[in-house]
Amino acid sequence: MNSGPQYDVAIIGAGLSGLAAGIRLAHFGKKVCIFERHNAVGGLNGFYSLGGRKFDVGLHAVTNFVPPGVKGTALGKIFRQLRIDREEIALSPQKGSRVAFGPRGEAALRFTNDFAVLEADVASVFPKQVDKFGNVARFVRDAPLEWPGTRESARRFIRTQIDDPLLEDMLLCPLMFYGSAREHDMDLDQFTVMFRALYLEGLARPLEGIRVLMRVLLEKYRQAGGERRMKCGVRAIVAREGRAAALVLDSGDEVVATHILSSIGGAETDALMGKPRGDEPRLGYVETISVLDRPPAELGWGADTIVFYNDSERFSYCNPPDQVDVRSGIICFPNNFDYGLGRGLKEGLFRVTCLASYDAWKDLPDSTYQSDKVRWFDAIRKSAGRFLPPLDPDDSLERATVATDMFTPRTVEHYTGHLRGAIYGSPLKNPGGRTTLSNVFVCGTDQGMLGIVGSMLSGITVANQHILRA
Amino acid sequence: MTNEECKKAVLDIIADIAPDEDISNVKPDVRLRDQLQLDSMDFLDIVMELRKRHGIEVPEADYTRLASLDSCAEYLTPKFNALAAKS
Numbered sequence: 001m002n003s004g005p006q007y008d009v010a011i012i013g014a015g016l017s018g019l020a021a022g023i024r025l026a027h028f029g030k031k032v033c034i035f036e037r038h039n040a041v042g043g044l045n046g047f048y049s050l051g052g053r054k055f056d057v058g059l060h061a062v063t064n065f066v067p068p069g070v071k072g073t074a075l076g077k078i079f080r081q082l083r084i085d086r087e088e089i090a091l092s093p094q095k096g097s098r099v100a101f102g103p104r105g106e107a108a109l110r111f112t113n114d115f116a117v118l119e120a121d122v123a124s125v126f127p128k129q130v131d132k133f134g135n136v137a138r139f140v141r142d143a144p145l146e147w148p149g150t151r152e153s154a155r156r157f158i159r160t161q162i163d164d165p166l167l168e169d170m171l172l173c174p175l176m177f178y179g180s181a182r183e184h185d186m187d188l189d190q191f192t193v194m195f196r197a198l199y200l201e202g203l204a205r206p207l208e209g210i211r212v213l214m215r216v217l218l219e220k221y222r223q224a225g226g227e228r229r230m231k232c233g234v235r236a237i238v239a240r241e242g243r244a245a246a247l248v249l250d251s252g253d254e255v256v257a258t259h260i261l262s263s264i265g266g267a268e269t270d271a272l273m274g275k276p277r278g279d280e281p282r283l284g285y286v287e288t289i290s291v292l293d294r295p296p297a298e299l300g301w302g303a304d305t306i307v308f309y310n311d312s313e314r315f316s317y318c319n320p321p322d323q324v325d326v327r328s329g330i331i332c333f334p335n336n337f338d339y340g341l342g343r344g345l346k347e348g349l350f351r352v353t354c355l356a357s358y359d360a361w362k363d364l365p366d367s368t369y370q371s372d373k374v375r376w377f378d379a380i381r382k383s384a385g386r387f388l389p390p391l392d393p394d395d396s397l398e399r400a401t402v403a404t405d406m407f408t409p410r411t412v413e414h415y416t417g418h419l420r421g422a423i424y425g426s427p428l429k430n431p432g433g434r435t436t437l438s439n440v441f442v443c444g445t446d447q448g449m450l451g452i453v454g455s456m457l458s459g460i461t462v463a464n465q466h467i468l469r470a
Numbered sequence: 471m472t473n474e475e476c477k478k479a480v481l482d483i484i485a486d487i488a489p490d491e492d493i494s495n496v497k498p499d500v501r502l503r504d505q506l507q508l509d510s511m512d513f514l515d516i517v518m519e520l521r522k523r524h525g526i527e528v529p530e531a532d533y534t535r536l537a538s539l540d541s542c543a544e545y546l547t548p549k550f551n552a553l554a555a556k557s
Contacts, residue, residue, distance in 0.1 A: 028518050071490065071507040080488055081511060464514060469530075 007033050007227075009467060010247055010257035012234050012272075015043020015416075016452060017444035018263040019217040020459030023082050026224035028468055033257075034226065037233025037250065037417060041218060043263070044416055044423050044445065045210050045452060051403055053347075055289060056209040057415075058423065060306060060332040060351070063178065063197035064453045065091060065113060065204035073201060074145065074453050081460045088216045091204035092337040094305035099170045103311050105387040109170055113202030122167070132162045136171075140200065143192040154191035155184075169315035174198055174308040176317045177330050177353075179450040181424035183281055183318040190450070197453065203305060205337045207345070213452070233417075237272045237440060244273075244437045259467050262435075263444035263459065265418055265425050269435060282422035283317075284409030286324050286356040288380050291403040292348030295335045299348065299400055301388050307331040309387040320357050324376050326383035329354040348400070352384040358409040358420040373406050424450055433462040441466045471550040473543035479550075480542045483519040487512055498539035520546070525553055 009025050011018045014036035025032045040046060045058035064075045068086055079086060096112040098105075107125060111118040115137070123130045136158065154175075158168050172186070175194035180186035186194070206212035221228070236248040237260065247255045262269040267277040297303055310328035317328075332351040335344060364372060381397065391397060409421030418425065429448030433441045443462035444455055471479075481493050484506070491506045502508055513533060520526040526549050528536065535545035 028522060069490070072509070076490065077509070077511060080490075081515070083486070085489065460511075464511065468518060469514065 005256045005258045007031050007255065007257040009033075009259045009261060010035060010234075010255055011261045011263065012247075012269075013043055013263035013444065014038075014041040014228060014230070015263055015444060016045055016213070016217070016455040017447075017459035017462075018043070018261065019214075019221055020078070020082060020456040021261050021263075021443055021463040022226045022459075023217065023220045023224055024460055024463040025467060026221060026226035027083070030467070032226045033255070034221075034228045035232050035234050035247070035249065035255075036228070036230050038415060039231050041214055041228075041230075042210065044412070044418065045213075045455070046415065047210050047214070050405055053291060053403060054209075054211070055405060056211075056334075057407065057412075059205070059210040059452060060178075060330065060334075060353075061094060061203035061205050061337075062091060062213075062452050063194075063201065063203060065093060065202040067093075067113075072145075074197070074457060075201070078453060078456050078460065082217070082220060082456070084216060084220065089206055089212060091206055092339045094203040094205070095303045095336045095338060097174075097203065097306040098304055098308070099173055100307055100309045100387045101166065101170055101173075101311075101315070103386070105307075105309055107166060107170065111174075111199055113204075115200055118199055126164055126167045129162055129164050129167050133167070133171075136161050136195075137200070140192045140195045143196075150187070150189055152188040154186045154188045157188050157191070165314065169310070171195075172317075173310055173315050173328070174306075174330075176315075177308055179424060179454070180317065181283065181422070181429070181445075181450070182427040183283065185317075187429070190448070193449070193454070194451075197451065205334060207337075207339050207343060209334065210452075234272060236274070237269075237437070239273055239437055242436075242438055244440045258439065260437075260440045261459075261462060261467075262440065262442050265444070266428070266430050266435075266442055266446035267419055267426060268417060269440070269442055273435075273437065273440075275436075277419065278426065278428070280427050281319060282358070282420040282426065283319060283424060284356045284358040284361075284412075284421050285353055285423055286376065286380070286406065286408045287351060287353040288377050289405045290350040290381065290397070290401050292350060292397075292400045293402050294400060295344070295348045296333045296350055297335070299396055300391050301333070303336050304331070304333060304388070305336040306333075307384075307387055309384065311383075311386065317355070319359075320355055323357055323360040323372060324380060325355040326376075326379050329380070329384055331384050331387065347402070350381075350397075352380050354380055354383075356409055358413070358422075361408045361410045362413075362420075369408075369410070373408065377404065377406050418445070433466060471547055471554065473547050476543045476547040476550055477539045479524065480516070480536075480539060480546070483516055483523070484508075487515045487519065496539060498543075501537045502539070503537070524550065526550065 008030040233250040412421030425445035449458040
């Protein structure tokens with residue numbers, strides 16, 4: 001029997017980070033196989049069809065958008081490293097987003113792909129803070145693009161610069177919602193990454209959403225000679241003398257690989273090695289999706305792309321005591337990107353995302369789970385509606401809704417295997433990507449780079465550092 | 471292989487890994503980094519493409535020898551020729 005390795009690299013998980021790593025490794029001649037338990041690729045940025053319609057799970061918008069010709073940015077790095085032509089993804093820029101605070105969103109800051117818009121709004125809403133805000137922006141501009149991986153507090157830093165708690169919360173809210181795994185705060189490094197990604201750069205979306213990106217990545221991976229095994233999860237990593245000797249698949253078969261790259265999470269990878277998992281707090285989310293018979297603008301909702309809202313005095317970013325925290329959230333209108341003349345989505349889409357408690361959802365009997373979903377669906381939509389122009393007549397939304405769906409932390413855990421359905425993973429990140437086994441590395445969410453761009457960069461970086469350079 | 475052919479081989483690689491750069495006027499005696507937007511990830515790719523396409527190994531200690539087109543040619547042309555002689 002041949003006992004040599006079957007693969008140079010086995011990658012666990014066919015999400016963005018696993019695919020990005022796979023493309024790099026296969027392109028440079030490594031024999032690579034990606035093992036994915038689910039029957040579809042995408043991981044936390046998946047997609048599905050329901051009732052003849054296509055839905056995206058993770059993607060609201062691609063961050064880090066810069067127009068063609070702007071160089072030295074994260075997006076450009078990814079395109080180069082994965083040999084992607086910008087045209088293949090065809091990103092359409094956002095129309096404009098908003099942070100809305102107060103019971104009806106009275107305090108508002110707009111931000112678009114032109115940083116001057118946010119600067120002007122800060123100057124008019126917070127005239128005393130404008131120079132201080134400028135200092136924060138300068139600090140972020142000067143910060144290195146690389147990921148130093150320290151756990152300093154972003155809040156503590158902002159408070160040394162900005163002394164208005166409302167502005168502090170309003171600036172942090174979108175950045176935390178789009179990429180903090182830590183309750184009440186975010187790591188300072190992550191703050192600079194996200195400030196740059198959302199405010200200094202911007203948001204965009206391919207017309208067909210995450211599918212476009214997945215299609216391109218899969219095609220690059222296939223062309224480079226990468227292999228992929230779907231509905232083929234990894235059940236265990238067998239260790240011998242400080243190294244992974246083999247992977248045991250769900251089927252019981254064993255696979256031998258020189259290196260293993262795991263994108264399934266730090267604690268989730270530890271569990272494959274038989275180690276007890278940590279119990280640090282993890283943040284859960286619910287999302288409601290409403291399909292409308294017309295674009296939201298025609299309903300009377302204007303052209304907002306994303307609205308980050310909060311009705312309370314302070315912005316509370318933590319596990320809610322109740323099933324859902326409807327006080328704050330994210331509204332996403334995928335229709336409101338500039339797709340170009342005559343191009344657009346066929347139907348209107350209205351997505352609202354809120355913090356949710358995994359514990360409050362996980363053990364419910366099926367009938368209660370379903371009825372709770374219905375109840376919260378209405379509460380979430382109603383709460384979010386306060387931050388949008390009032391509709392006339394006031395049942396317009398109900399009448400325009402042609403289909404709905406909703407996911408909870410339980411759904412996310414079921415389809416992705418991420419502990420507690422935490423889309424941003426553990427608050428303790430592992431920027432180096434090393435594990436206790438010398439040939440096993442972690443990429444993706446728990447390596448520390450989050451979001452669409454972050455996860456691809458994570459796969460690229462870990463593959464470069466630990467396998468291609470080594 | 472001549473020095474000029476070697477420079478062309480390096481430029482071909484740069485054209486593929488950084489298609490958004492204009493390489494029509496690269497000055498051979500000026501550092502690549504000073505005229506093109508190339509970072510350490512891109513240089514790693516130049517090294518790996520040299521290995522993949524031409525079988526040429528550049529140890530990490532020698533990465534500085536790839537600073538300009540002239541220095542690339544000086545360092546890589548003998549390697550190209552040694553490989554050609556072997557085959």
